[in-house]
Amino acid sequence: MPLKLLKFGLSGKYAEPRMFRTPEKMRDTYDLVIIGAGGHGLAAAYHLAKDYGMTNIAVLDKGYIGGGNTGRNTAIVRSNYLTPEGVEFYKESVRLFSQLSTELDLNLFYTERGHFTLAHSDASLRTMRWRAEVNKHLDVNSEVIGPREISKLCPYMDLSCGGHAPVVGALWHPPGSIIRHDAVAWGYAREACRRGVEIFQKTAVTGIDIVDGQVTGVQTSRGPIKARRVLSAVAGYTPRITKMVGIRTPIVIQPLQACVTEPLKPWLDQIVVSASLHIYVSQSSRGELVMGASLDPYELHSERSTLDFVEGLVDHLLDLFPFLGNVKVNRQWAGMSDMTPDYSPIMGTTPIKGFYLDTGWGTWGFKATAVCGTTMAYTVAQDDDHHLIRPFNLSRFGDYTLVGEKGAASVGH
């Protein structure tokens, strides 16, 4: 038994120090206001405080810590992307995630499970090979494997897929991991607070003040704040925030849904993704199967669930794992995804001085949390885009230098 558990048991009083403080009052002036207390916003706050000594920061959220897509995603971390820009970026994220429990002194349950992206056709096998080749070139562990090797790693899978779309191969990415997503936000929040950052939950931003192209303050549901720097790290609401500063992004909002089953004893070690079947599934440390499918195929600003989502998902899941018919789906939910035309994020400086964006995270945002923290902190502190995120600047849509990651999104879109 680890020593710490012994300590918990033997000391009469248990409660640990408070993880996050809720200050009574907001200050008049902050050096930086971060909109969104999700993983991204909190990670940036943490790194600004820790790496750049910038602590006069307010993190505002209209809901609660980690209550947006940080708490709604399926908690997968991987770096098997398609473009060199994407791979470099996510590779750094995986590296940071793998050390994050130690860094934040909070066990985030980061576990390497291995990640399959199944191919059911020659065409998808071709894309897998492309990804594998780019990954290997950049020292990311990915390879194309055949059905026999898939069976060896995951004997439960029916590779004939019920005879509908037999699995012909897979992109196998051993570093693919899962992590306790909520805890990531809590860990960053705790460590940011410890360094003086202030988090205000249930505080909505209603306007952003700009004078001569420079941010000067933020209007909130708790009153105005003076600040010359604002970082927007929200999802689902980005168009509303960018409207406040008068810039446009090509983002559209589409819902992304997910569901979990009742807890089962561990049987599925890997993360399994199939774009053709529109599913991804992994088994959490609690034993639930955590499952997702493709984006809802329409623009909608809503977190409602639909029945056809779970019907379609389960139908395809049973093609791959036919014995799960008697396992029950416990709960479904939805989040809102900021979709960009090239399936890459929008990060960094903007035409408005002092206004920074960390957005456009579509269906792939959680796995970038850690690297967004370091790179956005650099960008805000230096007022200059970090080299890893330069390809993702908003200006690429004007310059037609897009970073095409559609082929590496985990499910069809």
Added chain:
Amino acid sequence: MSESKRLPPQFGEWIDRGSPVRFTFEGAACEGFAGDTVSSALHAGGALMLGRSFKYHRPRGVHSLANHDVNAMFEDGTDTNIRADVTAVRDGAEYRAVNTVGGLANDRLRIMDAFSRFLPVGFYYKTFHRPMSLFPFWERQLRSAAGLGKIDGNHKRNRTPKRYDWCDVLVIGAGPSGLSAAIAAARAGASVVCVDENARPGGTLSYAYGSEPAAQGRLDELLKAAASLPNLSIRCNTLAAGYYADHWVALVDGGKMTKMRTRAVVFAQGAAEQPSVFRHNDLPGVMLASGAQRLLRRYSVRPFESPLVVTANADGYRAALDFASIGIHVAGIVDLRPDGEPSDLDERVKAAHITIHHGQAVYEAVPRDGLVGIKAAVVCPLDKQGELDTDDGLTIACDGIAMSVGWAGADGLLYQAGGRMKYSDEFEQFVPETMPAGVFAAGRVNGVFALDQKLIDGERAGLSAAKYLGLSSPSTLPEARRGPRSTHPYPIFYHPKGKAFIDLDEDVQLKDLVNAETEGFDNIELLKRYTTFGMGPSQGKIANANTVRVLARLRKQSVGETGVPTSRPFWHPVRMDALAGRGFHPHRHTPMHSFHESHGAVFMLAGDWQRPAYYARPGRSREECITTEVEAVRHQVGMIDVGTLGKIEISGPDAGAFLERIYTGRFTNLKVGSTRYALMCDESGVVIDDGVVARLGEDRFYATTTTSAAASVYREMQRYAIVWGMNLTLVNATGLYGGMNLAGPFARRVLQPLTDIDASETAFPYMGMREGTLADVPARFLRVGFVGELGYEVHVPANCAKHAWDALVSAGGAFGIRPFGVEAQRVLRLEKGHAIVSQDTDGLTNPFEAGMEWAIKDDKPFFIGQRSLRIIKKRPIARRLVAFSLGAGYHGNMPKECHLVIDHGKIIGRVTSIAISPTLHEPIGLAFMPAEKAAVGTPFSIRIDDGEMVAARVVKAPFYDPHAARQKM
């Protein structure tokens, strides 16, 4: 097992004593009756402990018997996570509790209970990660301790059909309110379906009112009234699992799902009884009073021998009377209210010689050895602040505690339907505040608890639904009174030694909530995620309400301000096979499929289509077969089935203008009887599809798309036609026509005798289109040349396509005709240097990079992607699709498609197509190269598997017949 707890037969019981059922539990023989649930049969046989808890492996028994807890989760060798409380017992079944090591009684993990002090809330976040290298070990331990049932890898998928259904009014819940609502709506003329998750209708009338003479016969009256209404159907064993937009309700009946579209919904699911929180409140013998009464009245099982009733409402008094009426000795009533019960129930209880302790509460239950049951309860007085005076405890011997301290509306679906609820301080319950159109609530979910009032409230809701539908109903609707207040504001009592459980699924204790709040998890959603209350299989049905009260008190705010966790589907979990149904997968076959099969075709999937990849021949390798097919096209004649191409007919005055907006080219000037290549881009100028557009008449066009994009192109065309408001009609003709491409030097000689058109070069030149007959079948002929030979693409009605194909095959016999598949076609077009969209282009390829700028006609006002292409055109091109060769002498390992072009350790490009050309006898391909390295003659290196570098050289395209003479013969 001890003696039977089965009671003599009683009126209204749900069991069929004439049908005994034999089964085993944990290896021991058991029996029950048809109609029993697994739990009721086991409890009747004296089995108190039915399961072990999730985390601490504490004994658990019957609690709600209503699927509001999962104390009894079984597996039977076939199914897992069976909810024994509500699952009909099956003859011959072998049940075991899930999540034990070494069986229920001797579960080796029961030691976890003693360690619970070392496993406080969130413990796993705070340890095991130093050093990180040991975490994988701990993770494995924790993972295997977590989880409930085991999967059975051999379980067969049950393919059950799904059903669509509709009705005017769906009433959810067939208790007194629901039945009353259903009858009222049906009498007003609505078609009504009333569903209930229980095996029989009745709700509280089937268990709660055993002591009320006035209630007797009420259920029969309701059911008789219902039976007389042909437009009302009652469906039991039917779970309303989730509510979705526009009154779309998932009904699950056993393993089957019905998707119900209704015009109005009445929510009458009643309420879930909530436990009191005290030390050892989770052990077998501590039950919700309603759970005990369900055992008693539905299954005729004695819940206990000498229970203490702890209550704060009339229901507890009724339960005590119920117990007494069958000869159970009630050890006393502990009423949290200082003034006790205001109704005549007080008198009746006293008359039954039951002692009442006013203003007291249970502080702890005293467990029996091994925690399997209890032997006493410690009762303490409550002061005005609601605090227990624990110095003044009274120990009362009892073998059970029946708790009736409050209810929470079963309002999950009501929230999903968009109902806004507010907390009523008067009734200590969330009650509906505003409802969306067509949504109504009745009975306890609406805060109405008295039986006569529930009947009135149901009638009100049923009539309101009828009125909403425009059916005749009285001008003034009956109005029911809410109440009486049946819920205590805070039946939650701290004990320094803990084990006061908030959530039985997740083993969340009261102190866990307190600790979590102290740590900063101080709003309801954060608290949920940190402590995991409400995250178990029963989704907090008996945990959420108490948790909210605890948090509200800790935060010194009201319950209403504190709020409840978001309600999401499903109300109870739903089996995946019910959700999946029969699992329909479209498989598309062209009309020529039987020919392909009988000629040895090896099929490949193209979307839902099966297409011949090549035709296998005995004794020949795949490559040899493909080569033979290529050679037949080059030297004699071949034919490929192209019926899978998307085919769209566009007609109307705006048809030509529409196509000019959709595609990059010009079509208004296309001559009738001609075809033109059509390239489609998206708004950012990326190539997304290509095909051919033929002009059939002044206002009629016919467009083909790639096989994979057929559906999406048609969908987008429809969307744009609406967005642009253009005057045209679109018909997706993909399945209407079969298609075949006859290609090769002898193509005309094969075709001409079978057709009434003049197929000569002068009468029907390259890129022409003709309508005529083929083998007496109406046909469209397109002279296109993807494979680079004289060719005719023929489209005929699908039902005649096989006939036409056979006629061509037979006429081609003399010329050595050979069917060819997709693989040969890929080689043939590669020899011609033709790119395949989505293979030789990617998600960012613009026409300039792909060498398709000739297909862009920018001298028109608009087309999709035009603005982007104009901007892109002014910039330097970064990369180009080039033709390359490995040289005629190359015999080494072949590169594969998507292998990378590497230059000085950097990725500079990639191979998009490659094949050994049977015509040129050398490996040729297409690749993306940086623009500055795209000149003919530039050498480059491809890295293949295992890192070997292969030298290649950019060459001029096309590889074959550079002047395209052969397709214009």
